[in-house]
Amino acid sequence: MARSGRSVDWGFPRWRGYEAGREAATVRLCDRHGCEERGDCPAPKSPNNPDRWYFCQKHAAEYNKGWDYFEGLDKEEAEKRAKAEKAENASYAESAHYGWAGSGDGSRSADEMRALDVLELEADADFDAIKKAYRQRAKLVHPDVKPGDAEAAAEFQKLQVSYEVLKAAEERREWKG
Template sequence: MAGGRRSSDWGFPRWRGYESSRDTVEVRICDRHLCEEPGDRPAPKSPNSPERWYFCEKHAAEYNRNYNYFEGLTKEQRKQREHDEQRDAGGFGQASHYGWGGPGDGTRSSDEMLALEILELESDADIATVKKAWRKLAKENHPDVNPDDADAAKRFQAAQAAWDVLRTAEERRSWKGA
């Protein structure tokens, strides 16, 4: 046999993947000290620099959490950048009264907004107001009070579901804050 070992790339079944290659692949290691993970997520070294750090997913998240957008800028440059950002995003604020962005200020999900609508409340209602409205609707539409009214039973079930959605959302928010 001339040439040494025979390749396993011939015939069927093929013993390695079709997309695999025998060429070496350069893997960049995370730029964080003592991290051995692949650094496949670029991050700017400074706000206006083309140079990049390359982090793993964990360290990229840490970097983004602690990133100071205004670092290295003078007070005038900070004000100018903030002004430019507000100017560029101002159209969204001006169009908000048309309701294009959806209801509320973005802190509540669409399910929560629907639940507030069922309870006939505004989007900025607090949990005490929600509980008060839920109790009022539950008392008015309870099956024991209205035994043969199918519509009242549906309203009662809707109020219960709305209360469950809003209560769990409030609990979730309080857990995140803790």
């Protein structure tokens, strides 16, 4: 007996969706007027209301930026909810000491931080400040300025390696963004 059609699940990789059949799956669009993106991020229509808007990620972020969770509540109820939120999220505050040890916004690696320490710069130094500090310090310990001084040569090598690490990181940032 011959089969009456092609299988829905043939070969690898899996060529069909995970829905039950071949028919098109319904997709909810973003509730923002004129947006044709998929609306899979729920957002409350108003405080203390179970109704939701469904936005795409871009419009959900825009909507949530100005959201006031305590709007429409009296002062006592707002304080009660704030206290409850704080109690529920205490573990996040408790774990804050596992974050970055030094200053900085977290965008620099440990190698970059060590390189900045060698150049005696702050964690938020821009590349122009890095270049300036490298040149000033390198002029003092350059092998042409202090020939035969092994300590100055070692210091110059440290400065050179630190500058190369920071230069490569800056090039990566420029390439990404």
